[in-house]
Amino acid sequence: MINNKRFSKVGIVGFGGYLPYWRLRVSQIGQTWAKNGIDLEKSLGVEQKAVASVDEDCLTMAAAAAGIAFQRAALAPNKIGAVFVGSESHPYSVKPTGTILADGLGLGNEYFCADLEFACKAGTTALQITAGLIESGLVNYGLAVGSDKSQAEPGDALDFTASAGAAAFILGPREDSLVDILASYSFCSDTPDFWRREGVSFPSHSGRFSGQPGYFYHLENCCQKFLQRIKMKIKDFDYVVFHMPNKKFPARAAKHLGVEGEQLEPGLLVAKIGNPYSASSLLGLIAVLEKAQDRENILLVSYGSGSGSDAFFLRTKKKLLSVQKKAKTINQYLKKNKQIDYLTYLQNYNLIK
Amino acid sequence: MKNPIRKWRNKNKYQYLGKQGEIVSFTKVNNPPLNFGRLPYYIGIIKFPGGGQITGQLVLEGQEPAIGKKAEGVLRIIGQAKDEEIINYGVKFKLV
Amino acid sequence: MKTVVLGAYQTKFGELWDKGLDDLLLEAVQGAIEDAGIDKRKIEIIYIGNKLAGKLLDQNHLSALLGESLGIKTPSVRVEAACASGGMAVAQGCLAVNSGQFQTALAVGVEKMTDLSTEEISSALMTAAGQDEQANGLSFVGLYALLANKYLDKYQAKEEDLAFPAIKNHFHASLNKKAQFPFSLTLDQVVDSPIIARPLKLLHCSPISDGAAAVVLASKEFAKSKERKSVYITASVQRTGSLSLAKRDNLTEIEASSSASQAAYQLAGVSPEDLSLLEVHDCFSIAEIVALEDLGICQRGEAYYLERNGEVKLGGRRPVNVSGGLKACGHPVGATGVKQVVEVYNQLKGRAGERQVKEAKVGLTHNVGGIGGTAVIHILQK
Numbered sequence: 096m097i098n099n100k101r102f103s104k105v106g107i108v109g110f111g112g113y114l115p116y117w118r119l120r121v122s123q124i125g126q127t128w129a130k131n132g133i134d135l136e137k138s139l140g141v142e143q144k145a146v147a148s149v150d151e152d153c154l155t156m157a158a159a160a161a162g163i164a165f166q167r168a169a170l171a172p173n174k175i176g177a178v179f180v181g182s183e184s185h186p187y188s189v190k191p192t193g194t195i196l197a198d199g200l201g202l203g204n205e206y207f208c209a210d211l212e213f214a215c216k217a218g219t220t221a222l223q224i225t226a227g228l229i230e231s232g233l234v235n236y237g238l239a240v241g242s243d244k245s246q247a248e249p250g251d252a253l254d255f256t257a258s259a260g261a262a263a264f265i266l267g268p269r270e271d272s273l274v275d276i277l278a279s280y281s282f283c284s285d286t287p288d289f290w291r292r293e294g295v296s297f298p299s300h301s302g303r304f305s306g307q308p309g310y311f312y313h314l315e316n317c318c319q320k321f322l323q324r325i326k327m328k329i330k331d332f333d334y335v336v337f338h339m340p341n342k343k344f345p346a347r348a349a350k351h352l353g354v355e356g357e358q359l360e361p362g363l364l365v366a367k368i369g370n371p372y373s374a375s376s377l378l379g380l381i382a383v384l385e386k387a388q389d390r391e392n393i394l395l396v397s398y399g400s401g402s403g404s405d406a407f408f409l410r411t412k413k414k415l416l417s418v419q420k421k422a423k424t425i426n427q428y429l430k431k432n433k434q435i436d437y438l439t440y441l442q443n444y445n446l447i448k
Numbered sequence: 449m450k451n452p453i454r455k456w457r458n459k460n461k462y463q464y465l466g467k468q469g470e471i472v473s474f475t476k477v478n479n480p481p482l483n484f485g486r487l488p489y490y491i492g493i494i495k496f497p498g499g500g501q502i503t504g505q506l507v508l509e510g511q512e513p514a515i516g517k518k519a520e521g522v523l524r525i526i527g528q529a530k531d532e533e534i535i536n537y538g539v540k541f542k543l544v
Numbered sequence: 545m546k547t548v549v550l551g552a553y554q555t556k557f558g559e560l561w562d563k564g565l566d567d568l569l570l571e572a573v574q575g576a577i578e579d580a581g582i583d584k585r586k587i588e589i590i591y592i593g594n595k596l597a598g599k600l601l602d603q604n605h606l607s608a609l610l611g612e613s614l615g616i617k618t619p620s621v622r623v624e625a626a627c628a629s630g631g632m633a634v635a636q637g638c639l640a641v642n643s644g645q646f647q648t649a650l651a652v653g654v655e656k657m658t659d660l661s662t663e664e665i666s667s668a669l670m671t672a673a674g675q676d677e678q679a680n681g682l683s684f685v686g687l688y689a690l691l692a693n694k695y696l697d698k699y700q701a702k703e704e705d706l707a708f709p710a711i712k713n714h715f716h717a718s719l720n721k722k723a724q725f726p727f728s729l730t731l732d733q734v735v736d737s738p739i740i741a742r743p744l745k746l747l748h749c750s751p752i753s754d755g756a757a758a759v760v761l762a763s764k765e766f767a768k769s770k771e772r773k774s775v776y777i778t779a780s781v782q783r784t785g786s787l788s789l790a791k792r793d794n795l796t797e798i799e800a801s802s803s804a805s806q807a808a809y810q811l812a813g814v815s816p817e818d819l820s821l822l823e824v825h826d827c828f829s830i831a832e833i834v835a836l837e838d839l840g841i842c843q844r845g846e847a848y849y850l851e852r853n854g855e856v857k858l859g860g861r862r863p864v865n866v867s868g869g870l871k872a873c874g875h876p877v878g879a880t881g882v883k884q885v886v887e888v889y890n891q892l893k894g895r896a897g898e899r900q901v902k903e904a905k906v907g908l909t910h911n912v913g914g915i916g917g918t919a920v921i922h923i924l925q926k
Contacts, residue, residue, distance in 0.1 A: 116509040148507075149487065150524040154537065158523040162466060186535055195537060199462050199523050433510055442487065455679075473697075473795055475689035475741045477681065482667040484681035491682050493690055493790045503676050503790045515697050527681055538679070 097280060099324045105229040106272025107409070108236065109168025109265035109418075112381040113160040114368060114428040115147040117435045117443070121255050127437045128250045135255060140342020144258035144369025146435070147244045149443040153182045154192050156261035157242040158199050160374075164238075164263040165200070166422035167273070173203040175265070176234025177225050181217025181241045181373045185210050188293060196240070207234065214289060215338055216399025217241060218262060218373040223279050223405060225266050236267040241373035248297035249446055256341055258369030262377035273415040274384060274393075276407065278325050282317035283403030290401065300400075310344050310398050315351055317404035318396045325408055329353045333391040336379040338398040339365035361386060367429055380409075382425045389413045452534040464502065464521035464539045469494040471541075474506060474513050484527045494519060494541050504541045511543035518544045545811070547638045547777040548767040549924065550648070550760040551580025552886040557755035557874030558724040565597055565656040569606070570613045572652050572756035572879075580760035581770070587760070588646040590620035593633030593653035594878035599668045600660055610652075625782075626672035627827065629653060630757070630881025631911030631920030637761045638780040638922075647766040652758035653883065655876030665752055669877075672914035674788030685749055685828070687789060687915050689741035692830040694795040696743065699845035703743045707734035708851035709829040710747055710871050716858055717868025719899040724753050724874030748829040753874035757883035775892045777885075779811035779923040785916040798916035801838035805910070805921050809840075812906075812923040816840040819862060820904040821891055823884035825912040826869040835910055836864065858899055866891070866899045881911035881920060888924045 120143045122132025136142050147156065157180055165172070178193040185192045193208040207228060211217040218241015225237035242261035247253035269275060288309035291298035301309075314337060322328065329335070335358045337345040342365050349359050362379030371378065376397040383393060393409040441447050455461065474492030477484075490506035490513055506513055507522060519541035526538040553575030555568055563571075569592070577584050590610065598604040607620035625632040630653030637649035657665055669684040670677070677687060695701065711734060717723035729747060737747040767774050785800030786792055792799075809815055816839065824839070826832035836847035841862065850856050856864040867873045867887040870880055888907030890896050896904075909922045 148509075148524075149485070150507075150526070150540070152525060152535075155523045155525060158465075199465060199537070201462070431510070454675075473690045473694040475686050475693055475744075476739075477683055477686045477741050478738075479662070479666065479683060479685070479740055480681055481670060481683050482663045489681065491680055491686060491690075493795070501790045503674070503680050503682060503788065505680050515693070526679065536679075 101278045102226060102230050102276050104269060105226045105266055105276050106269050107264055107274040107276065108267035108271045109164040109170065110381055110384055111160045111163025111167060111263050111422060112378050112425050112428070113156050113163065113261045114145045115151055115156065115259050116432055117146045117148065118143045118432050119146050119435060119437065119440050123437050124255050139255060140366055141256050141369055142366050144256060145260055145371065146440050146443065147259040149445070152186050152244050153184045153242045154186050154195055156244065156259065157192065157196050157240045157263065160242065160261035160263035161196065161200055161238060161240060163422045164265050167418040168265045170236060170265060172201045174236045175202045175206055175238050177207040177228050177237030178202065179209065179211055179221035179224050179239050181211040181213065181221040182243050183212060183214055183217065183372050184244050184246060213403060214399035214401050215372045215375055216397040216403055216405050218377045219395070219397040219405040219407070222264060223281070226276050226279065229266055229268070236265060239264045239266060241377045243372035243374055245370070245372045246297055249441065251297070253298065253300065256370045258371045260368060260371030260374040260378055262374045262381055273412060273418060275410045275412065277410055278408040280317065280321040280324060280406045281403055282313055282320060284313070286402035288400045288402060305400065309400060309402055310340065311348060311351070313402050313404040314338065314348055314396050314398045317406050318352055321406040327408070331392055332358060332394040334361055334383045334387065334393045335359055336362035336376055336383060336393065336395045338376045339363065339379060340370045342366055364425065378425065384415065385419050385424045385426070387411045387415065389416060455536065462539060465523060466521055467496060468518055468520045468544065469496040469541065471513060471515055471517050471519055472501065473515060492541065504539060507540050507542035509542065513543060520544055545638065545642045545778065545780065546764060547641050548762045548764060548774045549777060549885070549889050550582065550762045550767060550770070551576045552759045552889045553579050554722050554757040554883050554886045555755050556722050557753045557876055559658045560754040561658070563754060565601060565603065565654060566609055566613050568656060568754060568756040569610050569652060569654045572654065572758040573610065573614060573650065576650065576758035576760050582760070584614060584616060586648055587618055587650045588648050589640050590618050590650045590652070591633040591636040592620065592622045593629035593651065593882060594622055594655060595624060595626055595629045596655060596657065596668050596877060599671065600665070601656060625918045626913030627877050628881055628911045628913035628918040628920045629878040630883065631909065631922065632782065632881065632918070634759060634882055634885050634922060635780045635782055635920055638777055641761050641763050647763050649761045650758060651761065651882055652756060653879035653881055654756035655878040656754050657752045657876060658754050662752070672917065676790065677788055683741060685744050686741040688828040688830055689744045690789055691795055691834070691915065692743055695830060695834065698796055701848050704735060705848040705852070706743060706748050706829045707731055708848070709826055709832040710734050712851065712857050713826065713865050713869040713872040716866045716899055717872030720868050720873060723868040723872055724751060725872045744828055744830070750827050750870035750875040753876040755874055755876035755879045757879045757886045759882060759885050759889065775889055776925055777922055778925050779808035779921065781808040781811065782918065782920045784918055787914065787917045789915050796834060798834060798838050798912065798919065800916045800919035801835060801910060801912060804919045805839045808921040808923050812925065814906055814923065818906050819908050820906050821863045821866060821888065821901045822908045822910065823867060823887050824864055824910040826865060826871050827875060829871065831912070832864065832869065839908070839910060858901065863901050866896070866901060881909070884909035884911060885922055885924070892924055892926050
């Protein structure tokens with residue numbers, strides 16, 4: 096049971112996204128596996144995915160995103176009292192990404208920290224935990240990151256959308272915030288739609304089962320129950336951001352929940368970047384924050400396999416406008432990138448032995 | 449650096465992250481030494497306004513390297529660690 | 545100072561599959577002792593120049609290894625100064641004799657490299673370079689490539705200019721039956737060879753080699769008793785430079801070489817114009833170009849002209865690397881510095897056969913460790 100309580104003390108004081116430089120067309124992947132590439136692009140609604148270089152990983156991307164967040168926050172690094180990185184591709188099974196990130200950013204030695212895993216919702220959970228610590232007064236500022244260099248078996252359905260990216264959020268007191276975090280909620284169950292065991296390179300999934308009993312059940316239930324608690328309706332929100340494993344799922348969920356196109360569009364990055372797992376909904380949120388106006392309401396609902404959804408009610412403030420262009424924006428990543436071929440992608444991901 | 453303890457001892461290892469310097473010279477290493485993979489990479493000597501000058505790999509991402517161009521420190525993986533080794537994170541220089 | 549060179553010997557350099565480190569050591573030492581015409585027990589101290597035996601062959605205690613092979617109990621020590629180990633061994637020998645404590649000394653340089661893979665050797669060679677350079681995956685060729693790029697940029701030289709030292713040295717090696725590559729190369733062959741680290745190509749780089757060389761040194765008193773016309777080492781100078789290239793303000797000069805040579809000229813009472821020939825450290829062709837400038841043979845930025853116009857070729861005004869240099873004679877790392885002294889000695893004694901420099905009276909050897917962390921210069925005179 097989660098108490099129906101709002102946040103009163105916490106907001107976002109800095110945010111930053113990172114996308115690697117390389118793109119791989121879904122049609123390229125399709126051609127390699129003798130499938131009709133263009134058809135796949137249409138059915139998934141995904142044109143290309145962002146792929147990382149051989150010398151990048153969850154940690155290096157988290158550091159890049161966090162660097163941008165700090166540019167917007169103008170905060171002394173040692174004020175951070177919590178570091179939580181959510182990922183499905185932490186560099187180590189044992190040795191936290193969080194401490195290497197903290198060291199790279201010069202955060203000092205005093206911070207709550209552990210790595211998080213909950214499939215694609217680990218990043219939004221990092222946000223919840225960090226917000227909770229700030230709300231309790233135990234720390235003033237915290238860093239929450241969702242970052243993934245997603246693994247997919249070459250030729251498997253996931254290969255067509257699994258991508259790479261990172262989104263970092265610095266949370267702090269309302270006095271300093273650009274966006275207030277007003278409420279959050281979660282809805283979970285043990286659902287076997289997607290998993291990867293320790294020591295195994297690629298995830299497995301249950302095909303179509305990931306849809307109704309997975310994504311839609313958790314995301315829609317979470318969303319509806321959340322709205323009941325905070326006594327709001329979909330139409331009260333200027334922006335709605337869902338987790339985006341492809342273009343179809345969030346579009347269908349939107350239809351079920353009565354979300355309009357203009358509410359969903361600004362955060363819907365998946366066609367151009369694919370699914371960067373723990374960074375998916377968070378990068379959508381950053382795209383929204385980089386264009387939002389003062390006093391706008393944002394609803395974010397993530398989804399992580401295994402399964403669960405996190406929901407957030409956020410509200411923008413005037414201060415947000417002054418930092419939107421202060422650092423590298425999602426649009427800049429979308430404009431400046433380069434296509435590579437499937438072979439180069441396989442080399443970059445050490446998939447050629 | 450193969451030995452993680454030697455790397456850990458170097459408290460200044462990230463000091464050039466986010467800093468911009470100028471390329472003094474560079475080359476492309478076509479035949480990497482042991483444990484640096486098989487793919488070629490660029491490496492250069494970068495000079496900083498404060499006076500420091502160091503060796504570092506370059507990240508190109510669409511840019512052509514040249515003597516005199518500016519580059520900024522970014523966190524990347526250096527070399528290829530074996531399964532039982534620590535991953536070697538360090539600063540590479542991305543052409544701006 | 546005046547140290548007599550009593551005898552000298554060089555093994556063949558190359559990929560010597562059936563010779564181990566101990567075989568090479570023995571051959572060179574016995575050869576030099578025989579050339580000197582003295583009994584092996586008259587050698588009072590031995591210096592063994594070697595860089596890689598510990599890392600590549602798990603053998604460090606070379607002094608005892610030689611003692612075992614030669615059946616002697618002579619005091620002996622291994623000397624290491626990266627690629628200047630050989631030159632450093634000769635320098636230590638001169639020190640010993642000039643101290644008055646020893647009448648004779650033997651300096652031998654040896655290296656056995658070809659048992660291992662190119663990647664392993666490449667990594668081992670980097671132990672001559674800085675920690676940072678190693679940590680970032682710089683190879684030894686890459687290190688000199690950084691210098692080469694800066695040189696080409698600074699003096700508006702062309703990539704093609706890098707070919708000429710290699711072409712010249714191969715021509716010289718074609719006259720040297722001890723050389724690893726006793727054949728000529730054309731400009732096209734050099735220019736078309738694969739790029740190792742831009743702008744350095746395969747045929748700009750010295751090879752991986754096995755080999756050894758040794759010299760017997762003696763005091764004037766000891767030599768008098770032998771009644772021979774002597775060749776002397778009239779200067780033996782070492783200098784230390786920065787380990788890392790990045791720590792230098794000027795990337796296109798090797799200060800250790802310049803300052804060592806200036807001191808050597810003073811000690812020997814000669815100037816660059818007096819030199820009949822030079823053996824310089826051409827681990828890469830750019831290294832020979834920079835060396836000529838460091839040693840005062842020409843002005844900064846002019847050396848690549850000299851290489852083109854034949855001035856430093858056999859028959860020219862001031863022949864450089866008539867042995868074939870490191871590029872064409874070969875570069876068994878620890879042996880090179882001693883081989884250079886052997887070559888100059890043979891030239892001054894008039895026994896260099898087809899590659900004899902006419903009326904050779906004064907010679908200089910130039911041996912460098914890493915990218916100039918160490919430089920050792922010797923001047924020999926009749």
